[in-house]
Amino acid sequence: MANEDEIREKLAVSSRILTMKGLIGLYGHVSAYDPDTGRVYVTPGAGSDRANVQPEEMFVFTTAGEKLSGEGRLAAEWPIHTAIHALRPDALAVAHLHAPYSTLFSIAKREFRPVTLNGAMAGLGSGLPLFEELGLVTKVEQGQRLAKELGSHRAILMLGYGSAVVGSSVEDLIHACLTLEDNAIKIYQAAVLGEVRSFTPEECEVIYNKRMPFGVDAAWQYFTRQESRWGRQPETSWHPLE
Secondary structure (H helix, E strand, O other): OOOHHHHHHHHHHHHHHHHHOOOOOOOOEEEEEEOOOOEEEEOOOOOOOHHHOOHHHOEEEEOOOOEEEOOOOOOOOHHHHHHHHHHOOOOOEEEEEOOOOHHHHHOOOOOOOOOOHHHHHOOOOOOOOEEOOOOOOOOHHHHHHHHHHHOOOOEEEEOOOEEEEEEOOHHHHHHHHHHHHHHHHHHHHHOOOOOOOOOOHHHHHHHHHOOOOOHHHHHHHHHHHHHHOOOOOOOOOOOOOO
16 A cells, blocks of 8 residues: 555545546545554545645544544534544545435335446446435444445445445546546436346456456546636536546
8 A cells, every 4th residue: 555645645636536527516425444553544624725735634433433533613513524534444545425416216216227337347337336324424333324225336326415435446436436427427318218238247257357457547647637728617418527
């Protein structure tokens, strides 16, 4: 795993990318876990300047939910992060999103299935479970229940307001978040034309096994370049992969 400075820097960049793409706004946050130290780093919470978040603004927790350091606006739903990192050793990065299109699948009675090659390659083929507890996840016990329902899935929807997405790295997480929202947009748009054709779990497995190994790194490089030129106003076109 990267050292602490690298973790903090990547988290700050990832938060700015997700803000740039409109997947984080007033609400939403990102975390990374360092297995060498057992520490969970979490970006600031609601009301913070998401477009300009810096490495030194991170909060630090243990996976048991003990706050070790951090000042300012703490994310109310930090238990999402500590619980998932505690239960999923493969999840070295987690995002809680209030993304506009993927959130629709936590509202409408419609199952999410990937409809693009990118969606299948990003590991969304098993679909998304729905966490149906009412209200925010502000207690450790709630976070543990959410993490249990997430299971081995790539992401979980949260009833009426958002999702939690996991990645094997910060770079992998950003690719998954943007791909999830891109698929949700395309499902919404394609429904205007008629019945939507989604990939089956079997087709997703075939596509996933044929994925290009450089895809995640290429996406990270592309979006970090975008972020470096960004004018600090969220996009309004809602096309995350463009």
